[in-house]
């Protein structure tokens with residue numbers, strides 16, 4: 505959706521005043537909020553204990569402000585390289601054959617937060633992922649109904665969300681081959697309920713096995729293109745180096761390709777990092793594991809000694825082609841001390857690596873998860889929370905507030921660990937997206953950002 509600058513500032517103002525534009529889904533609980541506006545929140549580690557992630561814990565990633573969609577006026581338009589344009593209501597879609605698929609929705613940037621050197625972006629740890637049952641129609645059925653032409657190369661999706669500042673629209677394409685794949689859906693249900701607002705009400709794209717940057721929410725328009733789409737979110741963002749570069753080295757976008765398939769990955773949900781467990785008492789090491797669109801999980805191995813020896817974990821009974829697999833291993837530690845607990849998932853053709861492939865935007869981090877725990881005699885204490893770098897808004901200088909916090913809160917800045925040169929590039933990007941930065945203020949703003957949220961090792 506396109507808005508004039510004036511409307512944009514009215515929207516920004518109404519959001520700041522907490523009025524009509526809907527923000528976070530009201531039903532979220534225990535989330536790790538990475539940004540309050542636009543709303544970005546991570547699933548707590550306890551979410552990895554459920555086969556289907558409860559919606560109240562399902563992570564949310566929205567580049568822009570959440571739109572309020574009125575079903576009465578909502579239409580899905582299908583256009584471009586098609587024999588006949590369509591304009592469909594949600595009831596039209598519900599009359600078509602319904603399909604349900606369990607699938608992992610994982611942000612390409614999940615686990616970005618552990619890369620060194622760090623890069624700008626939401627500093628997701630492990631919970632930028634969830635597993636849900638999606639219900640809707642096959643995208644192929646809709647495209648065939650419109651009479652998709654053989655000239656079609658890519659299918660473009662456009663959502664109803666409202667860009668932050670002068671950021672580009674969140675528009676994404678997938679190749680026609682993937683669009684016509686029987687597992688690619690337009691979903692109007694999540695875990696058997698109406699798709700929640702935060703997850704794209706009334707309709708979103710589901711591309712099982714692919715990273716969720718392709719899972720466009722709040723879809724209003726589908727356009728079949730006869731050439732490759734040039735938009736920002738395809739040609740600049742969500743790209744991964746064709747050939748890896750050394751950590752910290754820039755890679756030009758034309759030497760990168762779009763992120764597509766997920767990678768084999770497992771996460772340890774319990775015990776939690778930094779926790780204590782009792783000697784001689786049985787503990788359950790448990791978590792979830794998933795993979796991309798080519799082959800399912802064949803096993804998860806657990807090490808209780810930093811990778812010297814491995815034991816196979818028991819896999820949960822619930823399984824589906826694109827869903828995650830729960831796993832667990834019982835452990836009764838006999839000796840006190842500090843233990844490095846690791847999990848490593850595998851498929852018929854791939855296995856989790858120990859070293860990450862550093863890449864400029866910090867995508868696809870699927871390294872072996874390590875959880876350090878202490879085995880103690882006596883009563884264990886719960887893990888201690890990490891120190892916060894939060895600063896009350898009133899203590900942030902006025903020029904920083906005006907430049908940055910018209911569009912988003914300070915929470916997004918607090919999690920960054922950036923050098924002055926990296927902050928400089930961020931400020932340039934934000935100015936291009938409409939941030940009001942006076943030339944005279946720029947140096948002071950950079951000094952402040954670097955002094956508060958400069959690079960620090962994790």
Ligand SMILES: Nc1nc2c(c(=O)[nH]1)N[C@H]1C(S)=C(S)[C@@H](COP(=O)(O)O)O[C@H]1N2
Nearest residue numbers: 563564565566567611663674703719720721
């Ligand atoms: N319209 C729209 N769709 C979107 C986004 C967005 O910002 N706008 N974010 C994408 C990204 S990057 C991710 S990771 C997933 C997150 O889906 P969720 O919020 O349902 O977990 O939505 C995708 N679909």
Ligand SMILES: [Mo]
Nearest residue numbers: 565611612717
């Ligand atoms: Mo994402």
